[in-house]
Every structure is written in C-alpha cells, then in structure tokens.
Amino acid sequence: MSAYLDIVPKILPGVIVTIEILLAASCLAIVVAFIAGLGRISRFAFIRRITAVYVELFRGTSLLVQLFWIFFALPAFGFQFTPFLAGVVALGLNYGAYGSEIVRGAIMAIPQGQTEASIALNMTRWQRLRLVILPQAIRMMLPGFGNTLIELLKGTSLVSLITLTDLTYKGLILQNTNLSYTFPVFIVLLVLYFIIALPLIIGVRKLEKNASRGVVRA
Structure with missing residues (x-):
C-alpha cells in the first residue's frame, strides 16, 4: 500500500496533461470528422477525391508513424510543432479520419424519402442538410x-514518445527509477485511464438517451 501512496501523487500531474490532450484532440477530431465526412459525399468530384485520400492515408498508416512524422520530419520542411501541438494534430487527424466514416455512414443511412420530402418543400441543399438530415444523422x-473518443483516449499514451509528460510518461519514469514499482505503476495507470474514460462513457450514453426521446422505433 505504501508503494501506491508514493506513486499516485507523483503520477497525478500527468493526468492533467492527458486530459488537456484528450480535450483538444477530441475537438479537432470532431471538426475534421464532419468536414471530411461531408466532403466524402460532396457533389464535387475533386472534393470527394481529396477527402478520400486524406481518410485512407490516415486510416491506413500507423498513428505512431504519423506522430513521429509530424513532430520529427515536418520541421525539415519548415513546419515546427511543440510536443503538445504535434500530439493534438496527430491524434485529431487520425481519429478524425475514422470519425468521418461515421459521419458519412450516418448521413447515407437517412432514408431517401426524407430528402425528397425536403425538396418538395422547396428547401435549399444547405437547409435540407441542416434542418432534416443532420438532426437525424447525429443521433446515429x-x-x-463515443467509441472513437475512448479509442482516442487510449491513443494519448503514445504522446509520451515525443517527450510529453502525460500519464504514461510519468508512469514509465517511476517504473524505470524503481523496478519494484512496475506492478503498482501499471495498476495505477489502468485505474486512472478508466477513471478518465468513465465520464466519456456516461456522457455519451446520456446524450444517446436524450437524443432518442420522442423517436418512434420500427
């Protein structure tokens, strides 16, 4: 028990960094997901191709490689990122690519009759999207x-490899300085990551419950 009492205060500062990265990267991922998701169904072929290249590139390559590329390789081309910004950009773009497929799939799942009815009401394309399609698609x-954000949380552990003192980094430092802490450190990491993920799980379930009110199920 004394080992845990010694570990927790030393590892807690890393929790703040992990939460900051999670919040910033989540915001970026959601924005990118909607932009790319809508781009995939654009009526303009050029936009569809550009967004398809982005999505397949970030889904088809390793997040770790993307992180190293943004932090270590891009400075050679004149793009310098701080460790925090590199972590946020890599995570946001990677999980934004996965999220774009969620957006695209949800929009494509809206029955065609909804679009036809909104056309009959003389709505513009933007009005159809904003007032008819998106409100239904967001629920789906x-x-x-929710799953993507939890995966993003787990992905934040990789930012320790670019010198960010996040939760994993703090744990590994403690484990390397005292090998007897190996088991307690990873138990504490396991518990802390679960505690951070719990509000995400509860929050998304509450949003799902609120969004489904008044919806008639077939």
Whole structure:
C-alpha cells in the first residue's frame, strides 16, 4: 500500500496533461470528422477525391508513424510543432479520419424519402442538410463517436514518445527509477485511464438517451 501512496501523487500531474490532450484532440477530431465526412459525399468530384485520400492515408498508416512524422520530419520542411501541438494534430487527424466514416455512414443511412420530402418543400441543399438530415444523422453518430473518443483516449499514451509528460510518461519514469514499482505503476495507470474514460462513457450514453426521446422505433 505504501508503494501506491508514493506513486499516485507523483503520477497525478500527468493526468492533467492527458486530459488537456484528450480535450483538444477530441475537438479537432470532431471538426475534421464532419468536414471530411461531408466532403466524402460532396457533389464535387475533386472534393470527394481529396477527402478520400486524406481518410485512407490516415486510416491506413500507423498513428505512431504519423506522430513521429509530424513532430520529427515536418520541421525539415519548415513546419515546427511543440510536443503538445504535434500530439493534438496527430491524434485529431487520425481519429478524425475514422470519425468521418461515421459521419458519412450516418448521413447515407437517412432514408431517401426524407430528402425528397425536403425538396418538395422547396428547401435549399444547405437547409435540407441542416434542418432534416443532420438532426437525424447525429443521433446515429453518437455511439460511434463515443467509441472513437475512448479509442482516442487510449491513443494519448503514445504522446509520451515525443517527450510529453502525460500519464504514461510519468508512469514509465517511476517504473524505470524503481523496478519494484512496475506492478503498482501499471495498476495505477489502468485505474486512472478508466477513471478518465468513465465520464466519456456516461456522457455519451446520456446524450444517446436524450437524443432518442420522442423517436418512434420500427
């Protein structure tokens, strides 16, 4: 027990960094997901191709490689990132690519009759999207986005490899300085990551419940 009492205060500062990265990267991922998801169904072929290249590139390559590329390789081309910004950009773009498929899939799942009815009401394309399609599609996106955000939280552990003193970094430092702490450190990391993930799980479920009110199920 004394080992845990010694570990927890030393590892807690890393929790703040992990939460900051999670919040910033989540905001970026959601924005990118909607932009790319809508781009995938654009009526303009050029936009569809550009967004398809982005999505397949970030889904088809390792997050770790993307992180190293942004932090270590891009400075050679004149793009300098702080460790925090590199972590946020890599995580946001990577999980934004996965999220874009959630957006695209939800929008494509809306029955065609909804679009035809809104056309009959003389709505513009933007009005149809904003007033008819998106309100229904967002309800279907919530479970997928919930899973993506939890995956993003787990992905934050990789930012320790670019010198960010996050939760994992703090734990590894403690484990390397005292090998007898190996088991307690990873138990504490396990518990702390779960505690951070718990509000995400509860929050998404509450949003799903609120969004489903008044919806008639077939």
